[in-house]
Amino acid sequence: MEKRENEHASPWTPSARELERRQVRRAITKQKIIIASLSSLIVIGLLAAVVVTSPGFQVVRQTFFDFNYGQVVIKTVSRGILVNLMLTIVASILISFIALVLALLRTTKSAALVPFRFLATVYVDIFRGVPLLLVILLVGFGVPALRLTGMTNSVLVLGTIAVVLTYSAYVAEVIRSGILSIHPSQRAAARSLGLSQAQTMRHVVLPQAISRVIPPLLNDFVSLLKDTGLVSILGVTDAVRAAQIHASRTFNYTPYVVAAILFLIITIPLTRYTDKALHRTYSAQNAQGEA
């Protein structure tokens, strides 16, 4: 918005009517705060009462929320979550790259790339349709059984490959939907300036498509972090596995809760941060308000 200085206007002081309105607004706000507090108090109080008075409460508290035991296991579980984090970071980089290539192949009109477009479609169909756990098992136990020379037997590497295979298919579809959502008039404008098909994609379509799909992408990457816990089935000592080892020794499930809290510590700020970043980009490019 342009600021327009109006030199003829006298300095503004709120009218009596406006002052009155402000008072009413303050009263309404006050009332809302009181209602919200009361309602929260009642709901949370009831929930707490139900939980605390339940017959198994003492047992649950000891087996799931044993603070002292939690302190004992936190070290190994934290070491485990570092594995999840590392795996997520490495996998994210690979997934972003592969998914982008898949999405571009699936939207290409180039005749030379037709066979690749077909293969990309088949790939996406397969890996979107098979449960991640099965892919992890098939890759983790199947690939070593092939006894390929030079192929690693590291469960961590195989687990990562499995996760990358599946998530690339998901992320590719998200990116593709973003590409398809860009209005054809943007392509027309770019092409009429002389940009080639590829340049149009690179400089006009893709940047808009990606920023549009950041929320669903973030969703997928938070999912990815959680799903790295599944590679524990191959014997990777991640947070889930570390917690499991403790729990099966003592029959106390506090380590699971510790692992859950550690996951939350990573995922919640991640989500909040991206929300903010998103808001910044949108408000810079969009002056149409946020209604």
Add this chain to the structure above:
Amino acid sequence: MSSVLELRNVRKSFGENVILHDISLAVPEHTATVLIGASGSGKSTLLRCINLLESIDDGVILLDGKEISDPGIDGDAVRRKLTMVFQSFNLFPHKTVLENVTLAPIKVHGKSKEEAIEIATSLLSRFDLLEKADQYPDRLSGGQQQRVAIIRSLAVNPRLLLLDEVTSALDPVLVNEVLSIVRDLKSDGMTMVLATHEMGFATQVADEVCFLESGIILERGPASEVLARPQHLRTQDFLKRVHEAGRL
């Protein structure tokens, strides 16, 4: 006089629906050809065909005497010489005004960044938009956006400029600021083909006015004749309706 653009018996249909029946047109250098006609008469389609955004079904399009309607032609190379400005502006929302203007000169015409910025800056300042250089398009008014879109097309120094109802999405006050740019371009000697509903403006810039009706050019000639003394009944009727709408 050799024509920058020449159309011979151009036909375009979408399935059963024939949009352009038999269009022939010649646009000499430094002249402006104005297409008028009701919505759906084929003005936009004609411009899109010239810009090779649509392929034609029959006839020939020549640019500087060379056929560009041949399917084997490099469309990108052709579009490097003729650019189009759209009714809906179509600025790139993720790029600033300056980036919008410099994109094609850098990526298509191989200009250095400094060179492209220099061209863009001089164009922006000429048309009073320099202070908006670092803004995103959505911060601009419709008139400003369309002026930027025109500047973006000028930055590639086109042989021919196509303008598709560039003021139709604007309110009457903003229309003028856009039209004054086009008038400036006309006096610079830019060769143009434009579709418009602004008859007063057409009178000012047109060397030739073509009245399109259902895919054929019903009447053509200097503005002083077509707009002032239309011969054809349909043209008279169209101009009467435009007049009633207060656009003349």
